[in-house]
Amino acid sequence: MVCESALTKKLFIKTYGCQMNVYDSARMADVLAPLGYKISATPRDADLVILNTCHIREKAAEKVFSELGRLKGFKGEKESGGGRMLIAVAGCVGQAEGDEVLRRAPQVDIVLGPQTYHRLPEIVARALGAVPGSGILETDFPIESKFDHLPEEAVSQGPAAFLSVQEGCDKFCTFCVVPYTRGTEFSRPVGEVVAEAERLVAAGAVEITLLGQNVNAYHGSAPDGRGSYGLGRLIRRLAEVDGLERLRYTTSHPRDMDDELVAAHGDVDKLMPYLHLPIQSGSDRILEAMNRRHAADDYRRVVERLRAARPDLALSSDFIVGFPGETDRDFAETLRVVTEIGFSQAYSFKYSPRPGTPAASAEGQVTDAVKNERLAMLQILLNEQQAAFNRASEGHTMAVLLERSGRRAGQLVGRSPYMQAVHLAAPPRLLGRIVEVRIDAGHPNSLAGCLVGDRSGGPTTRRPAAEPGDGLWEATI
Ligand code: 5AD
Ligand code: SF4
Numbered sequence: 001m002v003c004e005s006a007l008t009k010k011l012f013i014k015t016y017g018c019q020m021n022v023y024d025s026a027r028m029a030d031v032l033a034p035l036g037y038k039i040s041a042t043p044r045d046a047d048l049v050i051l052n053t054c055h056i057r058e059k060a061a062e063k064v065f066s067e068l069g070r071l072k073g074f075k076g077e078k079e080s081g082g083g084r085m086l087i088a089v090a091g092c093v094g095q096a097e098g099d100e101v102l103r104r105a106p107q108v109d110i111v112l113g114p115q116t117y118h119r120l121p122e123i124v125a126r127a128l129g130a131v132p133g134s135g136i137l138e139t140d141f142p143i144e145s146k147f148d149h150l151p152e153e154a155v156s157q158g159p160a161a162f163l164s165v166q167e168g169c170d171k172f173c174t175f176c177v178v179p180y181t182r183g184t185e186f187s188r189p190v191g192e193v194v195a196e197a198e199r200l201v202a203a204g205a206v207e208i209t210l211l212g213q214n215v216n217a218y219h220g221s222a223p224d225g226r227g228s229y230g231l232g233r234l235i236r237r238l239a240e241v242d243g244l245e246r247l248r249y250t251t252s253h254p255r256d257m258d259d260e261l262v263a264a265h266g267d268v269d270k271l272m273p274y275l276h277l278p279i280q281s282g283s284d285r286i287l288e289a290m291n292r293r294h295a296a297d298d299y300r301r302v303v304e305r306l307r308a309a310r311p312d313l314a315l316s317s318d319f320i321v322g323f324p325g326e327t328d329r330d331f332a333e334t335l336r337v338v339t340e341i342g343f344s345q346a347y348s349f350k351y352s353p354r355p356g357t358p359a360a361s362a363e364g365q366v367t368d369a370v371k372n373e374r375l376a377m378l379q380i381l382l383n384e385q386q387a388a389f390n391r392a393s394e395g396h397t398m399a400v401l402l403e404r405s406g407r408r409a410g411q412l413v414g415r416s417p418y419m420q421a422v423h424l425a426a427p428p429r430l431l432g433r434i435v436e437v438r439i440d441a442g443h444p445n446s447l448a449g450c451l452v453g454d455r456s457g458g459p460t461t462r463r464p465a466a467e468p469g470d471g472l473w474e475a476t477i
Contacts, residue, residue, distance in 0.1 A: 009047040010040035016063065017054025019250065020182075020211050021091055023162040024114060025052045028090065030154050031120045039155075044074050048086045048124065053093035055177050057352035064093050068105040075107055086110065086127050090117055092181035095139050096355075102135040113139040114167075114182055118149035141183050147192065154199060159432040160246075160403050160415065161205035165193050165220065165234065166212025171253060173280075174291045174359040175320060175351060178213050187212075187220040190229050190237065197241050204432060207246035207272075207401055207415075208238070215249045216256040232260030239270045245434055246401060246417075250276045251318075254294050257302045266309030273310050274344070274419040277302070278318035282337030283330035286323050289362070296337050303341055314344035314389065314418040321378055322351040322371030325364035331374050338381055344389040344418055346382045350375050383444065390420060390442035397452060398422070400437045402430050421446040 011032055015025045028050060029039055043049045049071055054060040071087055078085040088110035089101050095113035102108055109127045112120070116138045127136055147164075168183045169176075197208055210231070212218060218231040229237070235247055247270050254277060264271055277299075281287055284295045306313050319334060338346075350371040353360035393416070400414040400422045412426045414435075423446060424437055436453040 007036045009035070009037045010045060011037035011048050011050070012040050012043040012046040013050045013052060014043070014067065015052045016060055017056060017091070019162055019209065020164060020167070020213065021052050021054060023164045023211055024091070024117060025050070026155065026157055026162070027150055028052070028117050028120060030151050031118060032124070033155060034151065035121055035124070043071060045078060046085060048088065050088045050090050053089060053091035055092035055096045055181055055354070057349060058354070059352070061093050061097070064089065065104060068108065072107045084128070086124065088112065090114070092177065095181040096177060098137045098139045102137065106133055106135070108135055110136045111139065115141050115146055118146040145186070147188055152199065154203060156203040157200065157205060158403065159204060159401060160207040160209070161200045162211050163193065163196055163200060163208050164188070164211045166215050166218045169213045171214065171293070172291060174289065174362070175323065175354065175357060177354045177357060180356060182213055185214060185217060187218050187228070189221045190234060191223045193220060193234065194237060194241065197238050197244060201241060201243040206244070206432060206434065207248065208244060210234070210247065210249040213251065214253050214256065216252040216261055230258060230260055232258065232264040235261070235264045235268055235271055239268050245270060247271045248274065252277050254279065254299050254302050257306070262305050262309050265306055265313060272417045272419070273312050274314045274316070274417065275306065276316040279337065280318060280320050281323065281326070281330065282334035283326070286326055286330050289325055290323060290359070296333065299337070300341070315341065316345045316419070317343055319346060319348040319378060320351050321348065321374040322366035324351070324359055324362040324366065326366055334378065335381060338378070338385070343382060343385050345386050348375060348378050348382060387444045390444065390447055393420065393439045393442045393447055395439065397436055397438045399434050400424070401434050402426060402432065404431070416447065423448045424450055426451050
């Protein structure tokens with residue numbers, strides 16, 4: 001008889017970057033599970049280590065090389081004990097810089113892109129049979145869709161799960177590597193998405209976040225094969241899945257916010273009142289140079305339509321400072337749009353020139369000192385808005401999905417409908433449930449409250465819309 005430990009192999013996956021990568025990492029674990037690979041919490045002594053990488057900014061890409069240095073030591077340790085550790089670089093760095101990875105880091109056995117990980121069993125088998133040091137590169141864009149080759153059985157993602165519905169991007173913003181690393185737009189058929197949602201719910205998911213690089217450009221073929229569904233219609237269909245209580249989606253482009261999707265925010269109760277909608281800059285000149293194909297006022301109008309449909313909608317965004325050619329005046333426009341719109345949270349970045357993208361070779365590159373200064377100013381404003389938004393939650397009772405244990409004994413952490421992290425004392429049996437929490441404190445990055453009831457399955461509480469003057473949108477710099 002063979003004992004289980006002889007069959008079980010240790011798999012360590014480290015994920016960088018966006019939620020799409022988090023989803024992909026979970027799916028890589030699914031693909032490898034039938035081969036006996038089980039997730040391990042540490043790369044030490046692992047049989048297979050996968051770095052699922054991000055290429056969006058230089059810093060993210062460089063992190064991979066320093067991690068590979070650390071792994072080289074672990075690989076050496078394992079080999080001196082007579083074992084073998086395979087190291088794989090997956091994701092967008094693999095796709096964009098595969099040759100460079102193998103040249104700079106000969107300890108890497110496998111490089112694969114985001115579109116080829118369904119082939120992992122065969123690639124791993126090949127790597128195990130190969131002479132150590134002869135790296136395998138699998139970064140083509142295959143004709144077959146990986147989604148048709150992923151196993152149906154999934155390792156549970158827990159109460160809040162991700163579901164990839166769309167991939168790739170045809171927009172070609174001039175700063176962005178995504179159209180090159182993830183390829184052209186592709187939408188999964190509605191039937192396939194619904195089936196995966198049902199499986200996720202059966203495995204314990206209460207909330208599903210629909211993912212795509214351009215998720216609101218979704219146009220998956222209809223279940224009857226005639227025509228296609230946009231994202232709004234897909235959301236309505238998914239809201240019918242029993243046991244699924246919450247829906248979110250990310251990341252969106254302002255140009256693809258069609259009427260059906262806006263309307264869904266108004267009348268699909270399961271669609272949470274929080275939206276990540278990147279604007280990048282408030283200056284029309286810079287938006288044009290970025291090839292965003294909309295003006296700042298178009299964004300303002302989209303927000304007006306959304307808030308008309310769902311007055312308590314909380315908004316988040318991405319910003320880039322120091323894009324080539326950005327002047328103080330352009331930057332002031334960004335601050336203006338932030339002040340006018342009001343964000344409940346946001347992500348802001350210094351422009352990072354990416355090889356092969358048009359903006360990397362544009363005139364008027366901005367110095368790092370100026371980028372630092374602008375980033376600091378923008379972040380002060382955004383942090384104040386976030387803190388004000390959180391403070392305004394005090395005294396409200398919110399439906400919170402309890403997702404995990406907190407750092408303190410007896411503490412659980414969940415998410416409010418508005419995507420705020422909420423800490424509270426609650427018994428572990430409530431994990432995965434939606435409970436009513438009275439918010440006692442709104443901190444800069446999270447909320448604290450106490451349990452007032454367990455109404456798992458009930459609708460979320462709608463908070464009254466923010467009124468000018470209630471302190472919600474009043475942050476200034
Ligand atoms: N430099 C800085 N930020 C970038 N982003 C994308 N490309 C770059 C770049 N070259 C940011 C954008 C995008 C988010 C995911 O990352 O704001 O929305
Ligand atoms: Fe990148 Fe622009 Fe596509 Fe977003 S819309 S993935 S920023 S090219």
